[in-house]
Amino acid sequence: xxxxxxxxxxxxxxxxxxxxxxxxxxxxxxxxxxxxxxxxxxxxxxxxxxxxxxxxxxxxxxxxxxxxxxxxxxxxxxxxxxxxxxxxxxxxxxxxxxxxxxxxxxxxxxxxxxxxxxxxxxxxxxxxxxxxxxxxxxxxxxxxxxxxxxxxxxxxxxxxxxxxxxxxxxxxxxxxxxxxxxxxxxxxxxxxxxxxxxxxxxxxxxxxxxxxxxxxxxxxxxxxxxxxxxxxxxxxxxxxxxxxxxxxxxxxxxxxxxxxxxxxxxxxxxxxxxxxxxxxxxxxxxxxxxxxxxxxxxxxxxxxxxxxxxxxxxxxx
Numbered sequence: 317x318x319x320x321x322x323x324x325x326x327x328x329x330x331x332x333x334x335x336x337x338x339x340x341x342x343x344x345x346x347x348x349x350x351x352x353x354x355x356x357x358x359x360x361x362x363x364x365x366x367x368x369x370x371x372x373x374x375x376x377x378x379x380x381x382x383x384x385x386x387x388x389x390x391x392x393x394x395x396x397x398x399x400x401x402x403x404x405x406x407x408x409x410x411x412x413x414x415x416x417x418x419x420x421x422x423x424x425x426x427x428x429x430x431x432x433x434x435x436x437x438x439x440x441x442x443x444x445x446x447x448x449x450x451x452x453x454x455x456x457x458x459x460x461x462x463x464x465x466x467x468x469x470x471x472x473x474x475x476x477x478x479x480x481x482x483x484x485x486x487x488x489x490x491x492x493x494x495x496x497x498x499x500x501x502x503x504x505x506x507x508x509x510x511x512x513x514x515x516x517x518x519x520x521x522x523x524x525x526x527x528x529x530x531x532x533x534x535x536x537x538x539x540x541x542x543x544x545x546x547x548x549x550x551x552x553x554x555x556x557x558x559x560x561x562x563x564x565x566x567x568x569x570x571x572x573x574x575x576x577x578x579x580x581x582x583x584x585x586x587x588x589x590x591x592x593x594x595x596x597x598x599x600x601x602x603x604x605x606x607x608x609x610x611x612x613x614x615x616x617x618x619x620x621x622x623x624x625x626x627x628x629x630x631x632x633x
Contacts, residue, residue, distance in 0.1 A: 492524035492525070495525050495530065498517055499518075499521050501517055502517030502534065506518075506540075511545065514537070514541060515538060518535075519538070522535055532562030532565030532567060532568075539551045539574060539575075540554075548581045549582055551574065552579060552582075559571055559575070572598070573592070573608055576588045576595065577611070579591060589612065589615075592611060593620075
């Protein structure tokens with residue numbers, strides 16, 4: 317009996333001892349599988365990190381390259397802007413020189429036309445005198461005794477008798493410097509930058525020949541001299557003299573353009589804008605009017621001022 321009990325006890329002990337072994341084995345297997353999965357996840361994370369690092373490196377490299385390219389482009393644009401500014405300055409000086417030469421050529425043409433007109437008038441006068449001269453004057457130049465001098469014939473005073481200047485100018489006018497010589501000399505000095513000498517010579521032209529067309533040109537160049545020297549208020553007075561005393565002169569559009577620019581330069585913006593608008597209205601087809609339009613557009617000013625708003629019916633009641 318006791319032997320059986322011992323056997324049963326042993327069997328139960330063995331059974332109890334052996335039962336935990338499969339559970340520990342199963343738990344160990346699950347742990348191994350979990351560790352394997354964790355290792356796989358770690359490997360995947362490592363690969364993702366490596367891939368992201370590589371892509372981030374490529375992006376950083378691209379950004380650096382783009383930054384370098386932008387810096388190079390900025391430097392190139394700055395150089396181009398400086399070059400363009402230098403060219404504009406040089407071109408502006410050359411344009412002023414060309415403009416001065418063109419004005420000189422125009423003045424020379426005007427002078428030639430004036431001289432041709434005077435020569436034509438002189439030739440017509442001589443022809444008229446020759447037609448009115450009697451045909452029976454002998455070679456000696458005096459009419460024969462007993463023959464009356466034809467009516468309307470021109471009487472020429474003998475040389476050296478102080479009979480006056482054949483050109484019709486007063487006796488004091490003969491003491492004035494020659495018009496063409498004085499004006500051409502003034503133009504040469506003006507184009508050479510000898511403004512003080514040119515101003516004196518232009519002043520002589522205006523003083524001795526105030527009614528001549530070249531006096532208006534001389535007055536314009538006096539304004540130009542003041543404008544080039546930065547004396548804009550004095551330049552405005554000179555241009556006003558051209559517009560008021562010589563309104564039909566060919567320099568009137570240029571004088572009004574320069575007057576508007578001078579007023580703007582001395583901070584009289586509204587007055588300058590009015591002058592430029594008046595220039596465009598009075599001389600719409602001239603190069604000066606086109607330059608005035610460009611000036612107003614560059615300032616952001618409308619060429620034609622906006623019309624004032626009409627009062628409403630309520631405001632009139």
